[in-house]
Amino acid sequence: MSNESKPEVLEAPASTESITRVRRISDNQPKSGLEAFKYNLQFIRGRGAFEISIVLLVLLAGYVVAGLIIPNDFPFLDSNNLSGVISQAVPVLAILGIGAGILMVADEFDLSLGASLTFNAIVFIQVDAKFGLFPAIIAAILSGALIALINGAIVVFTKIPSFIATLGMSFFWAGASIWENGTEAAMIEDKNRNGLMEFLFAHDFGVFRSQLVWLVIVGVSAWFFLHRHRLGNHIFAVGGNTAAAEAISINPRKVKLMAFAIYGGLVGLASIMIAVRTSSMQAGGNATQDFTLFAIAAAVVGGTSLQGGRGSVIGMICGAALIELIKNGLILGQAPYFYITVFVGITIVIASIFNKLMEGKAR
Amino acid sequence: MSNALLRLDGITKKYGPNTVLDNVSFEIGKNEVVGLLGDNGAGKSTLVKIMSGVVPATGGDYYWDGSKVEHVNREETERLGVETIFQDSALVPQMTITRNIFMGREITNALGFMKMKEMDTIAAEVLDSVVSIEGIKSPKQLVQSLSGGQAQAVAIARAVHFKRSLLILDEPTSALAVRATEALLDYLRQLKGEGVSSVLVTHNLHHAYQVCDRHIVMNHGRKILDVRKEETSVEELTAAVVGGAEGVRAYRASLGN
Numbered sequence: 001m002s003n004e005s006k007p008e009v010l011e012a013p014a015s016t017e018s019i020t021r022v023r024r025i026s027d028n029q030p031k032s033g034l035e036a037f038k039y040n041l042q043f044i045r046g047r048g049a050f051e052i053s054i055v056l057l058v059l060l061a062g063y064v065v066a067g068l069i070i071p072n073d074f075p076f077l078d079s080n081n082l083s084g085v086i087s088q089a090v091p092v093l094a095i096l097g098i099g100a101g102i103l104m105v106a107d108e109f110d111l112s113l114g115a116s117l118t119f120n121a122i123v124f125i126q127v128d129a130k131f132g133l134f135p136a137i138i139a140a141i142l143s144g145a146l147i148a149l150i151n152g153a154i155v156v157f158t159k160i161p162s163f164i165a166t167l168g169m170s171f172f173w174a175g176a177s178i179w180e181n182g183t184e185a186a187m188i189e190d191k192n193r194n195g196l197m198e199f200l201f202a203h204d205f206g207v208f209r210s211q212l213v214w215l216v217i218v219g220v221s222a223w224f225f226l227h228r229h230r231l232g233n234h235i236f237a238v239g240g241n242t243a244a245a246e247a248i249s250i251n252p253r254k255v256k257l258m259a260f261a262i263y264g265g266l267v268g269l270a271s272i273m274i275a276v277r278t279s280s281m282q283a284g285g286n287a288t289q290d291f292t293l294f295a296i297a298a299a300v301v302g303g304t305s306l307q308g309g310r311g312s313v314i315g316m317i318c319g320a321a322l323i324e325l326i327k328n329g330l331i332l333g334q335a336p337y338f339y340i341t342v343f344v345g346i347t348i349v350i351a352s353i354f355n356k357l358m359e360g361k362a363r
Numbered sequence: 364m365s366n367a368l369l370r371l372d373g374i375t376k377k378y379g380p381n382t383v384l385d386n387v388s389f390e391i392g393k394n395e396v397v398g399l400l401g402d403n404g405a406g407k408s409t410l411v412k413i414m415s416g417v418v419p420a421t422g423g424d425y426y427w428d429g430s431k432v433e434h435v436n437r438e439e440t441e442r443l444g445v446e447t448i449f450q451d452s453a454l455v456p457q458m459t460i461t462r463n464i465f466m467g468r469e470i471t472n473a474l475g476f477m478k479m480k481e482m483d484t485i486a487a488e489v490l491d492s493v494v495s496i497e498g499i500k501s502p503k504q505l506v507q508s509l510s511g512g513q514a515q516a517v518a519i520a521r522a523v524h525f526k527r528s529l530l531i532l533d534e535p536t537s538a539l540a541v542r543a544t545e546a547l548l549d550y551l552r553q554l555k556g557e558g559v560s561s562v563l564v565t566h567n568l569h570h571a572y573q574v575c576d577r578h579i580v581m582n583h584g585r586k587i588l589d590v591r592k593e594e595t596s597v598e599e600l601t602a603a604v605v606g607g608a609e610g611v612r613a614y615r616a617s618l619g620n
Contacts, residue, residue, distance in 0.1 A: 025487040028500045043459075043503040228476050230469040237466050240455035247417055247453045248467040249437040309457040 048303030049314035051358055052351070056318045059325055074332050079207050085328055087208040091215035092273050094320035096291055097298030098222045099266030101316035104299050105226070106259035107239040107308025108155060108162045112170035113267060114292040116147045119177045120271035121281035121288075125186040133197050140275075141268035147173060148264025149257060156253045170292070177283035185282035193279055201276040211273055215317070218266065223313040225262075235259050240309025297344075298323055301351040305359065323347065367426070368393045368529060368560050369414065369445075374423035376409050383409045385584045387423070391529065391562060394555050398571035399564040400604055401581035407564050408450060410581070411533045414562070415447035416440035444527030448518045450534045450564075456507035460499070461486040463506055464521040489520045497540075511538035519547065530554065530561040536570055548574050568604065572597050582607040 030036040044050045067076035075081055096113065103109055110116075123143040128136035151169050155162045188197075203210040226232035237245040238255040245252055274288065275281050281288075302319025304311030326347055330340045367390035376384040384406045391397050401407050412418035413425075416437045425432045427443050454463045461479070464486045469477045486502035499513055506514055515538045522530060532551075536544045551574045554561055565571050571578060578595060580588035580603040587608045588600075602614035 024491045025499055025501060026491060039501070043501065047505075224476065228479070230471050230475050230477055233462055233466065233469055233477065236458055236462070237455050240457045241453070244453040244455050245466065247415075247437065247447070247449060249441050250467045305457070309455060 045358070045361065048310060048312035048355075049318065051354065052302050052315050052318045052322065055351075056322050056325070059322065059329075063325065063329060074329075076328070076332060081328070081332065082207045083204050083209050085331075086324065087212045088202075088277055089328070090321050090324045091211035092270050092277075093291070093294060093298055093324055094215050094317045095218050095266050095270045095273075096295035097302065097316040097320040098218060098313055099263040099270075100295040101299035101302065101304045101311050101313070102222065102226060102235065102266075103259050103263040104296070104304045104306065105239045105308060105311040106235045106256050107242070108152070108256055108259065109166070109296060110148060110151055110162065110260070110263065111166040111292055112147070112151060112173050113295055114286075114289040115170045115173035115177070116144055116264070116267050117271045117274060117288040117291055118281060118283055118285075119147065119173050119180070120144045120268045121275035122177055122181045122186050122283060124272050124275050125188050125281060126181070128188065128192055128197075133192070133200075137272060140272050141265050144266070144268025144271060145261045145264035148260040148267065152257045152260030155260075156256050174284070181283045183282070183284045185280045185285075187280045188275065190279075193276065197276060201273050211277075214269065214273070218269070219313060219317055226311075226313055231255075231258065236309055238308075294323065295320075297348045300355070301348055303355045303358070305355075310359065319351070322351070366392050368395075368428060370426040371414070372424040372426065374410070374413060374420050374425075376406075376413065376418070377421045383584050384413070384420070387581075387584075387586050389579055389586060389589055391560050392577075393560060394558060395560050395577060396551055396555060396575045397560070397562050398575035398578040399562055399581065400566075400568065400571055400578060400600060402566075402604055404583070405581040406584040407581055408533060411447065411449070411531055411562075411564055414440075414529075415445055415531055417447075443529075445529045445531065446522040446526040447531040448515075448522045448533060448535050450537075454506045454514055454518055457505060459503050459505055460490070460509075460517050461502040463517055464489065464502075464524065466521075468525060485524070486520070489524045490516065512540055512543060515539055516543060523550070526554075526559055528559060530559055531564070532561065533564045534566070535563070536565065536567060544570065568597055568600050572600065580604060587611065 030039040063074075063076045066074045067078075071077065100109060100113065120140045120143045124136045124140035127139040147169075151162075151166050154160065154165045154169070158165070199210065201210055201214075226235065234245065234250050234255045235258075237248075237250055238252045242252045245255070270291075271281075271288075278287075298320035299311065299316050300306065300319070301322055302312070302315030302317070304316060304319075323344060326343055327340055330343055335343075369391040370389075372388050374384055374387045375382065387406070387410065399407055399410065409418065413420045413435070416435050416439055419435060425435045432439060432443075455466065458466070461482045465477075465482050470482050470485075471477050483502045490499060490502065499509065499516070506517060509517065515535065519532070519535055522532070535547060539547065548570060551561055551563065555576075563571055563575055572592070575592060577591050578588065578600055579586060580600065582603070588595075588603045588611060590599075599611065599614055602610040604610075606613060
């Protein structure tokens with residue numbers, strides 16, 4: 001053994017500074033304006049809002065150009081269309097999309113949204129008739145929050161998947177609406193609808209309506225809450241990895257219940273807008289049922305993950321706007337009704353595939 | 364006895380009919396680095412979860428600085444200053460590095476809104492200074508875009524930033540590159556001087572032997588060896604981990620011959 005020489009030590013290539021020196025984060029900071037732009041861009045891509053807002057802007061640009069060139073065949077820029085259709089439809093779906101989206105970031109969703117809309121709207125109309133507008137607004141929002149909290153409590157404490165629990169509750173609240181009001185439509189009296197209620201929830205400012213103001217208020221507050229507040233951060237943490245959040249002493253139950261309550265409050269607000277727009281609400285009808293899946297679709301199109309932990313308020317708004325714009329474009333282009341559902345369906349699926357691809361690329 | 368920071372007395376943990384930990388007692392002294400060793404299934408990870416308050420013990424007592432802690436949970440251990448790096452790293456992949464590091468302990472203004480710039484700056488500093496890991500471009504990166512080693516570095520950075528009295532590291536070096544491992548081991552040595560105790564849970568006996576003052580070896584849910592570094596050797600620890608109590612006896616007998 002001792003006679004054997006040890007294996008010779010081989011020479012490695014002479015090390016250069018780039019090999020021996022550890023690259024630190026501070027070495028990677030951008031130096032010029034263009035570098036800073038590229039640097040920041042890489043942390044926006046694939047996080048939900050960026051791609052969908054570009055798609056939305058392109059579509060919007062196309063609509064505006066078409067509206068300018070052929071205003072008679074495609075009256076997109078007509079004030080009747082802008083204030084009468086766009087600024088009434090987009091805010092309602094966007095507010096519902098933000099609500100459903102926040103809940104999805106927490107890794108839950110609620111299939112009783114449509115039933116809750118009907119119930120809250122009836123609460124709004126009945127309380128308004130008896131006690132006036134402001135008690136009615138508060139009652140409708142509280143009703144939405146309470147319904148969502150009950151759903152949330154069932155999901156959180158029994159650990160039944162929210163799909164099943166809220167599907168069941170959907171039938172319950174649809175029945176509760178009929179029990180409360182009967183099958184005849186609840187109507188807002190004309191003398192109540194005009195004045196402050198009309199100004200707050202349906203006033204026509206020419207090219208936009210009050211609903212759009214609500215969307216701005218809700219959108220800005222939701223953005224600051226979800227993306228800049230510590231509680232919003234906890235929603236992402238719980239939705240992304242519950243065990244990790246728990247290990248760091250975040251209580252997942254509390255966070256999920258909070259997400260349900262916020263979502264429910266937004267559903268309450270949206271139900272007021274729907275009730276005021278149509279002046280009535282019929283229990284047992286299915287006018288509000290579509291909103292359940294459209295709200296989830298708006299969030300998904302806007303880059304919210306169905307697995308939780310990922311989503312952005314800007315994306316949710318863009319998703320809702322995209323769906324409503326496509327509907328609007330098809331109606332203006334006088335497409336037959338079944339085309340509309342076909343195209344909306346295709347949009348949702350393509351957007352989801354696209355988001356899935358981008359999700360993998362997110363840095 | 365009085366010098367112990369943490370003392371576990373007769374800790375037992377059962378999952379249904381399975382006894383994972385059987386009457387385990389030991390101390391972690393102040394300013395001490397303790398190695399917790401053992402093969403897979405020895406009960407190390409369960410012990411870590413009990414020490415850090417994530418999982419309650421079935422039986423046994425938990426003493427902190429000489430006084431008994433009645434209800435051991437994560438809120439309580441956080442108050443005591445216990446910080447843990449879990450084996451499965453416990454990060455949220457969809458969130459940024461900064462948000463992971465400050466998860467649950469965000470720096471906020473009076474209204475609860477986060478100070479993003481301040482958190483980003485601190486996160487970058489901690490990552491640069493403690494774990495010299497390469498390839499992380501920015502604290503704004505999502506954790507899902509990191510390699511296993513980089514993610515582990517983030518988990519370590521978080522624990523190190525918030526540690527106050529006891530730092531528990533569960534397999535911290537398993538995914539780290541050689542240079543990052545060396546940096547971490549250096550850091551553990553340095554911690555002793557700062558009044559922080561640490562527990563290093565690892566398969567890698569050489570890493571443990573390098574930095575730990577004392578070694579505890581677990582085998583099938585029991586503590587079989589609890590020795591100071593001066594009283595043992597890498598060979599004896601290897602025998603204990605591989606062969607259990609029998610292995611240690613055989614090794615000691617072979618030394619006698």
